[in-house]
Amino acid sequence: MPDISLTTLLFLCLAAAAAGWIDAVVGGGGLLLLPALLLGMPHVSAAHVLGTNKAVAIVGTSGAAITYVRKAPVQVGTAVRIGLTALAGSMAGAFFAAGISSAVLRPVIMVVLLGVAAFVMLRPSFGTTRDRGPVTRPRIIAAVVLVGGGIGFYDGLFGPGTGTFLVLALTAVLHLDLVAASATAKIVNVCTNAGALAMFAYQGSVLWQLAAVMALFNLAGGMIGARMALTRGAEFVRGVLLVVVLSLVAKLAFDQWSG
Numbered sequence: 001m002p003d004i005s006l007t008t009l010l011f012l013c014l015a016a017a018a019a020g021w022i023d024a025v026v027g028g029g030g031l032l033l034l035p036a037l038l039l040g041m042p043h044v045s046a047a048h049v050l051g052t053n054k055a056v057a058i059v060g061t062s063g064a065a066i067t068y069v070r071k072a073p074v075q076v077g078t079a080v081r082i083g084l085t086a087l088a089g090s091m092a093g094a095f096f097a098a099g100i101s102s103a104v105l106r107p108v109i110m111v112v113l114l115g116v117a118a119f120v121m122l123r124p125s126f127g128t129t130r131d132r133g134p135v136t137r138p139r140i141i142a143a144v145v146l147v148g149g150g151i152g153f154y155d156g157l158f159g160p161g162t163g164t165f166l167v168l169a170l171t172a173v174l175h176l177d178l179v180a181a182s183a184t185a186k187i188v189n190v191c192t193n194a195g196a197l198a199m200f201a202y203q204g205s206v207l208w209q210l211a212a213v214m215a216l217f218n219l220a221g222g223m224i225g226a227r228m229a230l231t232r233g234a235e236f237v238r239g240v241l242l243v244v245v246l247s248l249v250a251k252l253a254f255d256q257w258s259g
Contacts (some may be wrong), residue, residue, distance in 0.1 A: 001086035004041065004210075008040045008041075009210075009213070011036065011040055012036055012037065012040050012210070012214055013213060013214055013217045014217070015032060015033055015036035015037075015040075016033060016036075016056055016060075016214040016215070016217040016218040016221070017218065017220055017221035018032055018221060019032040019033035019056075019057075019060070019218060019221065020060035020063075020064070020217065020218035020219060020220065020221025020222035020223075020224075020225065021221035021222065021224055021225035021228075022221075022223030022225065022240070023057070023060060023061060023064065023163050023189075023221075023222060023224040023225065024060070024064035024182070024186070024221070024222040024223070024224075024229060025182065025225045025228065025229045025236075025240050025241075025242050026066075026163070026164060026167060026178075026182065026237055026238075026241040027161075027162070027163020027164040027165070027166055027167045027182065027185050027189070027236055028116075028161045028163045028164035028165075028241075028245075029057060029060065029092055029163060029218075029222075030053060030057060030159045030161065030162065030163075031109060031112075031113065031161050031164070031245075032051050033053055033056065033057065033218075034050070034109070034159060034167070035109065037049045037053055044104065044207075045205075046097075046228075046245050047097060047200070047203065047205040048160060048205050048206070048207055049198075050094075050097055050158075050200065050205070051197070051200030051201070051203070051205035051206040051207075052072065052194045052206055052207045052210060052211045052214075053142065053159060054094075054159070054193050054197040054200055054206075055197055055200075055201075055206050055207075055208065055211035055212075055215065056214045056218050057189075057193050057218065058190065058193035058194060058197055058209050058216045058217050059215035059216075059218055059219045059222075060215070060218035060221060060222030060223075061163075061189045061190050061193055061222065062190050062219075063219045063222045063223045063226075064186045064222035064223060064226040065123075065183075065186035065187050065189075066226060067182035067222075067223050067226035067230075068182070068186050068226050068230070069183070069187070070159060070184045071230050072179060072180060072183040072230060073180060073183075074180065074183045074184055074187065076187065078140060078172040078174070079187035079188055080187065080189050080191075081140075081144050081148075082143055082144050082148040082184075083146055083148065083187055083188040083190065083191030083192070084148070084191060085144050085145065085148030085149050085152060085242065086147075086148040086149065086151060086155070086188050086189075086191050086192040086195070087152065087192060087194060087195035088149070088152065088153030088174060088195065089148065089149040089150065089151070089152025089153035089154075089155070089156065089192070089195070090153065090155045090156035090191075090192040090193070090194075090195035090196040090199075091156060091195040091196065091198060091199045092153055092156060093152070093154060093155060093156025093158075093196065094156035094157070094195070094196040094198075094199035094200055095152040095156070095199055096123065096156075096157055097156060097157050097158070097196075097200075100199040108158060109158075109161070110249060110253060111157075112161045113161065113245050113249045114249055116161060116164055116165070116168070116241075116245050117242070117245045117246055118195065119168065119183075119251060120168075120241055120242055120245070121242065128136070139173055139174060139175075141173070142173055143169070143170065143173045143174055146169075146173075147166065147169045147170065147173060147188075148188065151165050151166055151169065151188075151192070152187075152191075152192045152195065155189075155192040155193070155196060156192070156195060158197040159196070162189060162192060163185055163186075163189050166181075166184075166185035166188055166189060167181045167182050167185045167241075168175035168181075169190075170184050170185055175188075178237040178238055178241075179229055179230065179233060179237060182229055183235060186226075208233070
């Protein structure tokens with residue numbers, strides 16, 4: 001574990017719990033967890049921050065996925081097919097991530113967030129009701145190739161917002177409501193996290209002791225978030241998504257301009 005203060009460790013653990021909750025409800029817990037790791041460990045390399053983020057996130061994501069599968073209508077077979085493609089994509093992305101400087105992460109995350117916020121705000125009914133159109137074979141193929149491969153690669157390369165992108169893409173491509181899309185996204189996200197984590201571990205870019213402590217908090221947050229999403233429905237998920245995205249845009253913009 002790096003030499004960090006008890007205050008910093010507590011901050012990172014609380015951020016991990018909040019990120020787990022957010023990730024289970026709307027996806028994108030990395031949009032909170034990754035900036036927290038960058039803030040708490042400014043002198044640690046970007047590769048180690050990304051690798052540690054994956055080691056924490058996979059635990060909470062797995063807990064949320066199990067909770068969803070037990071109670072939500074999830075097409076597990078489709079989710080696994082998308083997930084396996086995403087796993088390969090995330091390993092490829094993680095391979096290239098070692099050369100990324102932490103200086104580029106904040107502006108990239110901010111641009112990603114602005115795109116998500118604009119999309120959700122311009123489509124107020126998006127994901128609040130299930131589209132009654134059929135889910136055709138071409139749509140499933142598109143989900144496997146584009147959603148799985150493309151977002152999987154992004155997850156390994158950068159990571160933040162992957163769960164949110166999965167929720168949005170699955171809602172659009174497979175006509176899922178936001179709760180069903182969140183449930184499916186958790187299964188896919190477990191695969192992308194596993195692929196990226198395997199590559200980061202191979203490269204020696206994971207702070208395992210710190211990740212183990214933070215993962216416990218992330219797991220608790222993820223399981224609580226999944227239960228709340230299942231209980232309160234799509235409108236609750238959409239509201240949380242907008243609040244989280246806009247808050248993080250403001251925070252990252254302030255950090256970028258003040259730094």
